[in-house]
Amino acid sequence: xxxxxxxxxxxxxxxxxxxxxxxxxxxxxxxxxxxxxxxxxxxxxxxxxxxxxxxxxxxxxxxxxxxxxxxxxxxxxxxxxxxxxxxxxxxxxxxxxxxxxxxxxxxxxxxxxxxxxxxxxxxxxxxxxxxxxxxxxxxxxxxxxxxxxxxxxxxxxxxxxxxxxxxxxxxxxxxxxxxxxxxxxxxxxxxxxxxxxxxxxxxxxxxxxxxxxxxxxxxxxxxxxxxxxxxxxxxxxxxxxxxxxxxxxxxxxxxxxxxxxxxxxxxxxxx
Amino acid sequence: xxxxxxxxxxxxxxxxxxxxxxxxxxxxxxxxxxxxxxxxxxxxxxxxxxxxxxxxxxxxxxxxxxxxxxxxxxxxxxxxxxxxxxxxxxxxxxxxxxxxxxxxxxxxxxxxxxxxxxxxxxxxxxxxxxxxxxxxxxxxxxxxxxxxxxxxxxxxxxxxxxxxxxxxxxxxxxxxxxxxxxxxxxxxxxxxxxxxxxxxxxxxxxxxxxxxxxxxxxxxxxxxxxxxxxxxxxxxxxxxxxxxxxxxxxxxxxxxxxxxxxxxxxxxxxxxxxxxxxxxxxxxxxxxxxxxxxxxxxxxxxxxxx
Amino acid sequence: xxxxxxxxxxxxxxxxxxxxxxxxxxxxxxxxxxxxxxxxxxxxxxxxxxxxxxxxxxxxxxxxxxxxxxxxxxxxxxxxxxxxxxxxxxxxxxxxxxxxxxxxxxxxxxxxxxxxxxxxxxxxxxxxxxxxxxxxxxxxxxxxxxxxxxxxxxxxxxxxxxxxxxxxxxxxxxxxxxxxxxxxxxxxxxxxxxxxxxxxxxxxxxxxxxxxxxxxxxxxxxxxxxxxxxxxxxxxxxxxxxxxxxxxxxxxxxxxxxxxxxxxxxx
Numbered sequence: 001x002x003x004x005x006x007x008x009x010x011x012x013x014x015x016x017x018x019x020x021x022x023x024x025x026x027x028x029x030x031x032x033x034x035x036x037x038x039x040x041x042x043x044x045x046x047x048x049x050x051x052x053x054x055x056x057x058x059x060x061x062x063x064x065x066x067x068x069x070x071x072x073x074x075x076x077x078x079x080x081x082x083x084x085x086x087x088x089x090x091x092x093x094x095x096x097x098x099x100x101x102x103x104x105x106x107x108x109x110x111x112x113x114x115x116x117x118x119x120x121x122x123x124x125x126x127x128x129x130x131x132x133x134x135x136x137x138x139x140x141x142x143x144x145x146x147x148x149x150x151x152x153x154x155x156x157x158x159x160x161x162x163x164x165x166x167x168x169x170x171x172x173x174x175x176x177x178x179x180x181x182x183x184x185x186x187x188x189x190x191x192x193x194x195x196x197x198x199x200x201x202x203x204x205x206x207x208x209x210x211x212x213x214x215x216x217x218x219x220x221x222x223x224x225x226x227x228x229x230x231x232x233x234x235x236x237x238x239x240x241x242x243x244x245x246x247x248x249x250x251x252x253x254x255x256x257x258x259x260x261x262x263x264x265x266x267x268x269x270x271x
Numbered sequence: 272x273x274x275x276x277x278x279x280x281x282x283x284x285x286x287x288x289x290x291x292x293x294x295x296x297x298x299x300x301x302x303x304x305x306x307x308x309x310x311x312x313x314x315x316x317x318x319x320x321x322x323x324x325x326x327x328x329x330x331x332x333x334x335x336x337x338x339x340x341x342x343x344x345x346x347x348x349x350x351x352x353x354x355x356x357x358x359x360x361x362x363x364x365x366x367x368x369x370x371x372x373x374x375x376x377x378x379x380x381x382x383x384x385x386x387x388x389x390x391x392x393x394x395x396x397x398x399x400x401x402x403x404x405x406x407x408x409x410x411x412x413x414x415x416x417x418x419x420x421x422x423x424x425x426x427x428x429x430x431x432x433x434x435x436x437x438x439x440x441x442x443x444x445x446x447x448x449x450x451x452x453x454x455x456x457x458x459x460x461x462x463x464x465x466x467x468x469x470x471x472x473x474x475x476x477x478x479x480x481x482x483x484x485x486x487x488x489x490x491x492x493x494x495x496x497x498x499x500x501x502x503x504x505x506x507x508x509x510x511x512x513x514x515x516x517x518x519x520x521x522x523x524x525x526x527x528x529x530x531x532x533x534x535x536x537x538x539x540x541x542x543x544x545x546x547x548x549x550x551x552x553x554x555x556x557x558x559x560x561x562x563x564x565x566x567x568x569x570x571x572x573x574x575x576x577x
Numbered sequence: 578x579x580x581x582x583x584x585x586x587x588x589x590x591x592x593x594x595x596x597x598x599x600x601x602x603x604x605x606x607x608x609x610x611x612x613x614x615x616x617x618x619x620x621x622x623x624x625x626x627x628x629x630x631x632x633x634x635x636x637x638x639x640x641x642x643x644x645x646x647x648x649x650x651x652x653x654x655x656x657x658x659x660x661x662x663x664x665x666x667x668x669x670x671x672x673x674x675x676x677x678x679x680x681x682x683x684x685x686x687x688x689x690x691x692x693x694x695x696x697x698x699x700x701x702x703x704x705x706x707x708x709x710x711x712x713x714x715x716x717x718x719x720x721x722x723x724x725x726x727x728x729x730x731x732x733x734x735x736x737x738x739x740x741x742x743x744x745x746x747x748x749x750x751x752x753x754x755x756x757x758x759x760x761x762x763x764x765x766x767x768x769x770x771x772x773x774x775x776x777x778x779x780x781x782x783x784x785x786x787x788x789x790x791x792x793x794x795x796x797x798x799x800x801x802x803x804x805x806x807x808x809x810x811x812x813x814x815x816x817x818x819x820x821x822x823x824x825x826x827x828x829x830x831x832x833x834x835x836x837x838x839x840x841x842x843x844x
């Protein structure tokens with residue numbers, strides 16, 4: 001037990017002096033970083049603009065209500081597109097993520113030195129870049145529209161799905177795989193009978209989970225020109241058509257809530 | 272031979288279907304295929320534009336490869352000992368002055384540093400504030416320790432934060448507060464709550480009841496109870512989740528600039544508009560490197576505390 | 578002792594793991610056609626390693642295993658798959674693929690005979706399906722055929738595991754602690770079933786088992802393994818207390834052996 005000698009008596013302490021110092025140091029560094037960061041943000045903010053924030057909020061709220069309800073009929077196509085981007089994007093990303101996951105998992109990769117690092121690189125690079133950035137890049141390559149959004153979502157989701165899937169592959173029960181091997185099955189059959197049934201629940205869970213996230217992400221892709229309801233949001237914002245903006249935001253909110261509900265239901269049914 | 276066996280011999284065997292109701296099964300399969308075909312067919316593809324865009328694609332890939340090599344050369348020139356220690360990996364030094372590197376040139380001229388700096392500042396500030404707000408909300412959203420009205424309120428805050436996309440919150444805040452990092456900072460702080468408070472609340476709900484009760488039975492006050500009975504149990508997870516969120520906030524901060532909420536996103540957007548793929552590649556590479564470093568650090572810290 | 582055709586011949590089989598642990602050292606053993614051998618020994622004696630070296634789920638460091646005049650140790654990937662078809666394996670924790678049905682688990686024993694796409698679409702030849710039904714009927718699980726494996730009890734799962742091994746049409750059974758996860762009564766039923774089936778089909782078998790009494794009850798020959806070395810090889814009645822002490826260490830063995838005698842009388 002850490003103690004401190006003081007005037008010949010031992011005083012009990014929770015921690016040793018050294019670990020105590022490290023703790024205080026960590027707190028100090030964190031606090032300093034925060035204060036510094038806050039000062040930077042504050043310096044870059046025109047605070048006198050904030051005096052009438054209340055009025056601005058009230059003004060925008062006034063303009064935005066009531067939402068332009070009838071506009072909802074013009075949103076059919078954008079909503080369809082958004083759903084298509086999310087659903088097809090999830091599908092295509094899974095098609096690509098499955099082989100990547102098998103190449104990345106320690107127990108199924110053909111080569112730990114050569115293939116696995118490449119698979120991990122694909123996972124990291126697709127995951128670190130936000131789907132909006134992928135969308136920006138693809139809009140400049142394939143032109144504005146749904147296609148750019150679809151490819152952006154597909155690429156962005158590869159890393160996410162492959163990472164979760166390869167973790168699931170690494171956690172399978174090896175004895176079941178051994179049992180299939182022992183029957184004289186070929187490597188492909190070992191995969192189909194020993195590994196795939198074991199990762200099916202994880203796979204289904206990942207698919208639905210990512211679909212839910214992709215619904216959220218595809219609603220805003222239009223802001224950079226990549227199709228879907230975000231496009232309508234962008235054009236309404238550009239002309240300051242606040243009643244349309246508030247309606248679109250409501251539609252997005254409803255879509256996200258429905259997406260989450262569906263994904264929770266499907267996950268419950270599968271597992 | 273039993274009668275049951277005799278009945279089965281010679282009969283074909285089929286795996287029982289996952290969905291037992293045949294009508295429902297075929298409607299589901301047929302509907303999925305139909306949706307797939309219709310949705311895919313509805314996507315407009317402009318081949319002329321793609322052919323033209325391929326050139327941009329090629330330029331981007333060339334730029335990315337070029338900036339990668341430039342970074343590699345820069346590292347080798349700045350740290351000569353790398354060539355000596357790992358000669359097979361790094362090769363001989365180029366002998367150029369590191370400050371003339373193309374990487375440095377692109378990196379300094381285009382406001383990349385300023386944008387990145389702003390992104391990092393927003394990330395740090397919003398993560399700290401987000402954590403500070405998340406803790407009381409998580410306590411309130413834990414069904415086993417919070418009274419009902421507080422529970423419902425905190426759960427509502429979490430649900431709202433999760434339902435609203437960061438970009439949309441940023442758009443609204445930019446409309447209210449004007450351009451700049453303040454909007455981004457508030458956006459990220461708010462988003463942190465939905466993530467951190469939810470997971471932390473779940474962790475508190477799953478904690479070991481006996482430990483918490485043992486502390487309560489000593490006659491401690493509510494504050495002491497939280498401090499001694501609850502906090503030690505959830506602390507490792509809180510630190511792990513905070514590190515993870517720091518990572519997410521950095522990635523998000525990179526796109527908030529697209530809608531004017533500060534950070535590197537604005538620079539990136541401009542670069543895309545002008546088809547300056549060197550700048551785009553430099554920014555993306557920097558983001559990927561920072562994310563990898565953060566991921567590595569958070570892994571190390573999570574390993575330490577758990 | 579019965580002397581027939583040499584079904585399995587182990588020559589100087591040795592396994593040293595990467596960690597440096599010597600699990601088997603220079604094991605030489607011959608098992609004739611149709612003989613059921615119990616392999617006894619304390620945990621860590623190398624029993625599991627031995628049978629896994631035979632079908633090369635574990636790669637032996639040196640030595641050879643010859644099955645029916647085929648040197649399994651020297652085979653390439655395709656030859657090994659062919660050889661494995663002739664060795665049915667039964668596992669301690671049943672090792673059924675939990676999320677597949679009983680029938681799929683049994684039919685997976687035919688994977689070595691069926692092409693990839695046929696197996697992927699579950700289009701097994703009718704003769705295999707009939708044989709699967711016959712085996713399930715034999716072990717009393719016919720009506721469970723379309724249940725998922727994780728819905729079964731331990732004893733039932735092990736019966737499915739036995740069917741999976743037998744449908745391979747093997748000439749040798751490798752049985753790894755078949756009763757370790759079962760209660761005493763089910764253990765005995767499973768052991769009896771395995772030995773009966775071996776007699777019916779004239780199969781040779783190696784059965785790893787830590788329960789000495791159970792081994793003595795059912796097998797014709799016992800091999801004792803200690804730290805990877807064969808220290809005993811003889812009939813079940815030759816297992817005297819001093820032999821057991823040699824294998825397992827000091828303990829009062831009279832009780833164990835007497836219990837066996839009682840049970841024999843019951844049976």
